[in-house]
Amino acid sequence: MKRSLSVYSISVVSMFAALTAVGAFIKIPMPVIPFTLQILFVYLAGALLGSKLGAMSQMLYIGIGLAGLPVFSSGGGLSYIFQPTFGYLIGFAAASFVIGYILERCNQPKLKHFLFAHFTGLIIVYLFGVGYLYLSLNTWIGTGISFSAAFYSGFLLSVFGDLLLCFGASLLSLRLYKSVPRPLVNVSYSGEAKG
Numbered sequence: 022m023k024r025s026l027s028v029y030s031i032s033v034v035s036m037f038a039a040l041t042a043v044g045a046f047i048k049i050p051m052p053v054i055p056f057t058l059q060i061l062f063v064y065l066a067g068a069l070l071g072s073k074l075g076a077m078s079q080m081l082y083i084g085i086g087l088a089g090l091p092v093f094s095s096g097g098g099l100s101y102i103f104q105p106t107f108g109y110l111i112g113f114a115a116a117s118f119v120i121g122y123i124l125e126r127c128n129q130p131k132l133k134h135f136l137f138a139h140f141t142g143l144i145i146v147y148l149f150g151v152g153y154l155y156l157s158l159n160t161w162i163g164t165g166i167s168f169s170a171a172f173y174s175g176f177l178l179s180v181f182g183d184l185l186l187c188f189g190a191s192l193l194s195l196r197l198y199k200s201v202p203r204p205l206v207n208v209s210y211s212g213e214a215k216g
């Protein structure tokens with residue numbers, strides 16, 4: 022069966038790309054890496070849109086930013102791939118995919134499933150983020166940083182806030198999960214699933 026993206030799924034993918042951009046504007050400046058709300062929408066995209074569309078929303082977000090719109094926490098443009106925070110953005114796409122993938126394997130996900138999926142997503146975001154931060158600062162940026170300093174500024178300073186968001190996103194997903202028609206790829210705009 023050929024699966025096509027419905028107007029509804031294109032709309033929700035675009036909406037989550039836009040919400041992640043809003044999350045980038047809500048930020049608390051910190052040394053090296055700002056604290057932002059982007060990860061909240063990564064959690065929700067994976068949980069509510071599923072693996073493919075969740076990842077698509079984040080890839081759309083990255084694409085819009087690389088195309089030049091200033092939707093990232095420090096602007097946008099193709100050269101953003103050289104920013105030390107670019108690894109987190111790659112992590113967003115990977116994390117939303119994995120969150121959706123985990124939840125697609127649960128028949129009726131409960132709070133513990135959302136918590137587990139979102140926590141896994143958090144680990145993925147930080148693996149990409151801290152790895153890229155360390156690599157970029159020690160190569161093309163040339164500032165030179167020890168791994169413990171990268172771990173401190175790229176993980177420790179923000180992870181507690183992201184754990185709170187993980188909990189909040191899990192509660193919210195539990196409430197909203199049933200109201201999102203599934204599978205989203207072949208749902209018409211009226212919300213009816215096509216055979």
Ligand SMILES: O=C(O)CCCC[C@@H]1SC[C@@H]2NC(=O)N[C@@H]21
Nearest residue numbers: 055056057093094095106109179
């Ligand atoms: O340049 C960007 O737009 C990406 C910023 C990434 C910020 C990361 S996401 C995980 C961690 N939690 C935060 O609040 N900030 C960092």
